[in-house]
Amino acid sequence: MKEFNKRFTKFYKKCHKWPGLIISFLLLYYSITGIFMNHRDVFSSIDVNRNLLPKSFNYTNWNNAALKGNLIINADSILVYGNIGVWLTDSSFINYRNFNSGFPKGIDNKKIFDIHYTSTNQLYAATLFGLYTYNWQKQAWHKLNTEDRNARFVAIESIGDTLFALTRSHLYKGADKGIYTELNKQQLHEPPNYKNEVSLFKTTWQIHSGEIFGLPGKLFVGLLGLITLVLSLTGIVYFIFPSWIKKRKRNEKSVTALVKTNRWSLMWHNYLGRWTYIALLILFITGMFLRPPLLISIVNSKTKPIRYSHLDQPNPWHDKLRDFCYDRQEGIFILSTSEGTHYMFANEWLPRPFEVQPPVSVMGINTLEPFGNGAYLVASFSGLYLWHPSHPDIYNYAKSELYKGKSSCRPVGDHKITGVITNTDGSQYMIDYDRGALPLHHNKAFPPMPNNIIKASPISLWNLSLEIHTGRIFQDVLGMFYILIVPLSGIISALVVLSGYLLWRKRFRKKNNNTRK
Numbered sequence: 001m002k003e004f005n006k007r008f009t010k011f012y013k014k015c016h017k018w019p020g021l022i023i024s025f026l027l028l029y030y031s032i033t034g035i036f037m038n039h040r041d042v043f044s045s046i047d048v049n050r051n052l053l054p055k056s057f058n059y060t061n062w063n064n065a066a067l068k069g070n071l072i073i074n075a076d077s078i079l080v081y082g083n084i085g086v087w088l089t090d091s092s093f094i095n096y097r098n099f100n101s102g103f104p105k106g107i108d109n110k111k112i113f114d115i116h117y118t119s120t121n122q123l124y125a126a127t128l129f130g131l132y133t134y135n136w137q138k139q140a141w142h143k144l145n146t147e148d149r150n151a152r153f154v155a156i157e158s159i160g161d162t163l164f165a166l167t168r169s170h171l172y173k174g175a176d177k178g179i180y181t182e183l184n185k186q187q188l189h190e191p192p193n194y195k196n197e198v199s200l201f202k203t204t205w206q207i208h209s210g211e212i213f214g215l216p217g218k219l220f221v222g223l224l225g226l227i228t229l230v231l232s233l234t235g236i237v238y239f240i241f242p243s244w245i246k247k248r249k250r251n252e253k254s255v256t257a258l259v260k261t262n263r264w265s266l267m268w269h270n271y272l273g274r275w276t277y278i279a280l281l282i283l284f285i286t287g288m289f290l291r292p293p294l295l296i297s298i299v300n301s302k303t304k305p306i307r308y309s310h311l312d313q314p315n316p317w318h319d320k321l322r323d324f325c326y327d328r329q330e331g332i333f334i335l336s337t338s339e340g341t342h343y344m345f346a347n348e349w350l351p352r353p354f355e356v357q358p359p360v361s362v363m364g365i366n367t368l369e370p371f372g373n374g375a376y377l378v379a380s381f382s383g384l385y386l387w388h389p390s391h392p393d394i395y396n397y398a399k400s401e402l403y404k405g406k407s408s409c410r411p412v413g414d415h416k417i418t419g420v421i422t423n424t425d426g427s428q429y430m431i432d433y434d435r436g437a438l439p440l441h442h443n444k445a446f447p448p449m450p451n452n453i454i455k456a457s458p459i460s461l462w463n464l465s466l467e468i469h470t471g472r473i474f475q476d477v478l479g480m481f482y483i484l485i486v487p488l489s490g491i492i493s494a495l496v497v498l499s500g501y502l503l504w505r506k507r508f509r510k511k512n513n514n515t516r517k
Helices: 002-038 200-209 211-250 256-288 451-455 461-469 472-516
Strands: 069-074 077-082 085-089 112-117 123-127 130-135 140-143 153-159 162-167 171-175 183-186 321-327 332-337 340-345 365-372 375-380 383-387 417-422 428-432 436-440
Touching (some): 002 211, 002 461, 002 472, 077 112, 077 417, 153 321, 200 211, 321 365, 461 472
Parallel strands (some): 112 153
Antiparallel strands (some): 069 077, 123 130, 123 153, 130 140, 153 162, 171 183, 321 332, 332 340, 428 436
């Protein structure tokens, strides 16, 4: 039995020591970037120069979701918008003037999902952190007071002098009065055959971030990030210092300070590890399933929301709304959600699902706009499609062929479309995340991205943290193998935490038994 215990103790040591040393360096940046990501609004004013990053993160031909769409006011005034904010140009798309005055500092505060020009000549912008209108007198954007002031607004529409603005959870409605606009929040009704379920992916995501228990949960996960940081640093110290101490002893040099540091590190390493190992295991395991390939196993699964958690909401559309537009001919709103595409009548607010559903990536819709004759352009990371609600066939507009259904379980298609640009002459360009602006059914290239926009469009600290946290920062070096970083680091981290606890537990019991004797 003693021999058996010795073997297992050696096994625990091997599982904890060498994998722990390797994973400690990865966990250092996981913990720091995780804290930044969990508090996006707090760090929204901090940006990083793209020139400091690998080439794939630089803007080339309007890639990396630089553009989402454009608004034609007239031939000489066209607004383009997206992750770069809002810029004013004309039908040549060559010269641009910065149109971001009034937005707070930081490129995240200029992330635009939609811009709408009403019949009363008012201009509105749906942004990551609220709803804005343009003050023509001051030539600057003005933030509107809404009940969810910092909510993510995703789309804007108007019918006559009535304005409608969509967040991820609610619809806002009010009179179109520019800076004097006052909007009332509307909750959409339950759809037919509604089941109170949430995606397993969202549940896993919110457990990992702590958001499932609101701000206290996010703060707790932030604390776990700091603890992971300390465990990594103290583990590295305990790995390096013993051999360093022995070497100095052989050379008859003082080791007092090193011994004290080593003991202090071991004490806190053991103390923090034994009290947080369960929480850390949950943190690492849930993180593994938020990226491919393990993501594929949960992406289509649903579950009951955890009671009394942030997901247990009375609103059936909480964090499910993605985009909408108004069909003036039919008198209905076309509503895109994480539960599919629906239609609803104004003032009824009861979404009903369409029988024929357009293909939309699990990462959400990026374009929903009328195409003509009752059809719509629908774009996402699944591609670009022409969809008519009353027709059974869907047309792959990017490939000029009928859509044949998904041919694989990949969460993205051949074209990862972030938006569509339409010129005054009707010519169009699709914006591919990797390749940038590509002509649609013509050969005229879109003008290159000017230097004044590139210089004014850094990457936000949150987005950079996301790229590091997901491992995409290493894509230029590892290619597609970068997707293995998250699952492998999750498995190794869980193994290190569990073996460390078992090793401590074994020594703790041995110490207790010796004390009793």
